[in-house]
Amino acid sequence: MCGIIGIVGTTTVTERLIDGLKRLEYRGYDSSGIAVLDGGTLKRERAEGKIKALETKLGGAALDGTIGIAHTRWATHGVPNENNAHPHFAGRVGVVHNGIIENFLDLRKDMSHRKFTTETDTEVVAHLVDDALSSGQAPIDAFRTSLKKLKGAYAFGLIIDGFDDHIFAARAGSPLALGIGDDEIYLGSDAMALAMLSQKLVYLEEGDWAVLSPTGYKIFDRDDNPVERDITLIQGGPAMAEKGNYRHFMLKEIYEQPETVGRTMTNYVDEFRLSADAPEGLGFAKIDRIIIIACGTAYYAAMVAKYWFEQIADIAVDIDVASEFRYRSPVVSQDSLFIAVSQSGETADTLAALRYCKDKGLRTAALVNVMTSTMAREADIALPINAGPEIGVASTKAFTSQLTALASLTLAAGRARKTISRDAEIRLTRALTQTPRLIKEALLLDESIEAIASDLSGKSSAFYLGRGAQTPIALEGALKLKEISYIHAEGYAAGELKHGPIALIEDGTPVIVIAPYDTLFEKTVSNLQEVASRGAFIILVTDETGAASAKDMADEIIVLPNSDSFVAPIVMSIAIQLLAYHTAVARGTDVDQPRNLAKSVTVE
Template sequence: MCGIIGYAGYRNAQEVALTALEKLSYRGYDSAGICVYSKGLKVEKAAGKIGVLKEKLAHSPLPESHTGIGHTRWATHGGVSDRNSHPHGNHRVQIVHNGIIENYLILKQKLTAFGYTFATETDTEVAALLIDYFYGKLGDPLAALREVADKLKGSFALCVMFADVPDTIFALRRESPLLVGIGKDETFVASDIPAFLSYTNRYFRLAEGEIAVVTREKTTVYDRRGKEVKRNLQIATFDAESAERGGYAHFMRKEISEEKSIVAHLTSLYLDMHGFPDFKLDRERLAKVRHITLVGCGTAYHAGLYAKYLIEKLARVRCDCVVASEFRYADPILDADDLCIFISQSGETADTISSLRMAKEKGAVTVGIVNVVGSTIASEVDSVFYTYAGVEIAVASTKAYTAQCSLLALFSLFLARAFGKLSDEEAKSLMKEFKKVPDLIGKAMESEETLVEVAAEIRDAEDLFFIGRGFDYAASLEASLKLKEISYIHSESYPAGELKHGTISLVTEKTPVVALFGERAMREKMLANLKEVAARGAKTIAVCPSSDAVASVADILIDLPDEESLFVPIVEATLLQLLAYHTAALRGCDIDQPRNLAKSVTVE
């Protein structure tokens, strides 16, 4: 959730930290702060977005320094205030933290008994003063940090500075991600690659329980037993320009524009020489699979719902899609006959990681659908397949969702052939349909002017409903989430057939209802549902191929390609992402950084 940065090098640490925090602001923007080393530890922090801190430092900069740490916060413990902002600590130690310390109240009581007092409501201050306690007791930073790591329950990625260890940063992690970027005569520690990509593309990920000692000249990594370990460097697969807006008003709009090329690229990556989807899985193990479970959170869960429809229809195997935060506590019945597919853009989603570990303990075959190379999920699943969507900066996911749906569509075709449910001719026909998707996305982008007009019709709505059947229902869930995330309009999605079971009581005069008509076999049923809400005075909006029957009922039509295809929901996603985008723009919302949200949910 939060974003952290550490820097040791030859540049001005304050400026590097501020630049990095701006790049990490999608991870949280409730407050920001910086600590630098200059004959001791000097701290400045402020509630609000990073611009507030920048303005503060413009009037009163920190001392010149070449070593520092910084933090941008998504509040968990304690309200949004200057005093609850990171860094936390005292004159001897300062830390920045991403994660949640679950046993902080017990530790706080113990530290209080030792004479410590607390200035904030945060769990992070407890961790900082616990480090101070053990450092005072042991006199060795590494020994103190190992002791603290054993005492803390929960998740953490920490950057730590000691007043009497000049120009040195200590970094350690459990469950929350932390990377070390290696430049020429400079080193970075960060939550994510964009923080240091302007300076270097070489990095490695700290493994679970490791501690890195970072200076300008070198980085030394120790495992949890204190043994030095060597780490191989990775090269970032995207450049700094990818993390810029590129002339667009918002990152979200830029990222939607990339969807056509992303789907085309995926198609080329995951096909064999005969043009069939090919995923390197153990065929012998796969043959034993009797049940498939897709697991994800938020947008990834919605991509999984779409895949559930495809897998059951094409591969004819029982399939469920479950929210990760429920799955991990449900004690599901899993064994070696189960295939569990874990979907996550970042590969660091806390609930999804915990669900993965539980599934592995129960003996299930595990597959990851992930965007970030080398992430925790990517490292721990039996097989990982990357979406290669590139860096996604806007908090509301767009291109990552489209890439997930596209990759899962190809994977569904692969499973159908692997299970003998799809002939070569049938597979070729379906692949011909799938290869149309990039051009159909391009055609959908041409409807943007119409979507701006539709956005103007719904911008003042207090409530809005999406309805669909089959895979259109899965698409409508994501459309509703996107609209509520960035426009703050209360939006819900329902299976169209459920309207009469209570939901229709919420439909009043001029309530916008968006109906999806992508699934051809369901269009007559959907038309009946559209008439039901129209009869209650709803403002009806149909996402539909040209149809006189629908046009006679709908107040507004959003044109959808007339394709009898299982892959239409991917195109619907682009249309409805643009609708959400323009609605939020007309309402004057902060599109890339909507309130109360953060990009990567790395805490439970």
């Protein structure tokens, strides 16, 4: 989603604001802009498209000052063009905004005496504050009273002409953090924007607003009471977001998975005891059901976990897409455990579902990559995946780390509920500890998968098939292909072929069949033969044993190392990620920042 960076200090800020925007490119955007107070006067530049277009405009502009705000926009209200790009100005006020102002049309009607120049909801905020200033209110009061009139989700950075040593900030529903420097204070929509500037962060909580100056900051809660918020020390810094020798962040992150999966396991698996542990508060032994809520790729990780929890821990699992969950008024029991799965920990729909279940008295957990995120702070229990910053919009290493954490929790649940023997626990835990090595072996197939992708790149549609716990991997494979290569793709449970999808199979239609050699292999091969007889171009993703059994049944075979069926979904994921990546590269798309997509969806 949109990104915010702001600096108030004693030295020039333009170049550093642009660097901050580049750190936020991974979130997805369609325009960008910057505003500074230059000698106390508001000045700005905006551009449609990539940040390099903004840099080109700045090359011929005198735009500098010691206070400024900048923004990458992903269009919600108003088409993506320069006029609708942030920052927005009204009179003395400049503002950048993440989120949606739900009542902006009503507010525009209330201010019909003012001239609006954009199609955005954000512009109304600048007019509200400027209107209050015009009535004689002091800047801090104008900002405070304007916030009370807004409905929706927002994170703001706001500056005022003639008031050149303060940035005003606020959050409600969208994340926002402050960074502490020497004679400077920073504002950012996430830690990545601030990593190059400060390792001391203060995360604003829901409803907080703040006033920033070079010498410090003041934070107020939703009731305008002064409050203190904890300072969080972040590790890593800007080097964590560099591509190194890789062509794209996505490829770099695919290759990081042996390390990131291993790092995830350190939170849950004791490799000496060959046993998995979970926080005591999860209470697996006493719950009657698990409710897992997620969006997109995280939802497919939850789908795999449903198979695991039900088969290994003998516990019922409901999964739902977060955007639908609370709107159907689900019936929940206080003996159920709610788990939110989210890479960012800020996904608006998933966060709303978590709050819904908290209000119903459920025990809640958040499985997240960002332990300082809103979900991690608001859930009863925060469960880390520790995948590190994921810059590519299409999730790869976060997905396999989510799977690894959920697999570990399944083993812990099985032991707590006495549904698996000690021998079974040892076998499954050992299989899980082998996944970093298996992923490393799978990555050796990169060049051969690239050759297969060359043929796939010329197609306009594709189908992915799987059975059992591989069904969600088929769905994830289709999602990866469509979101970065723009090829229409659908994933199906292979047994559903004859219930409609097979009507679309014709000569040359690509069908990617995910079928490790397990108890369902023969049934999946039967489905493979059904599409082969209709002329489909079949890419079989299997293991060494499956390849030996399938022989000449497929046009192309991607042969992954043999693995226990328990961890096969993790290992199979590597092939579908590489296939999507190389197909997108062959088609010349923007792999890391695919069109119309955002890394973190912080509005509904």
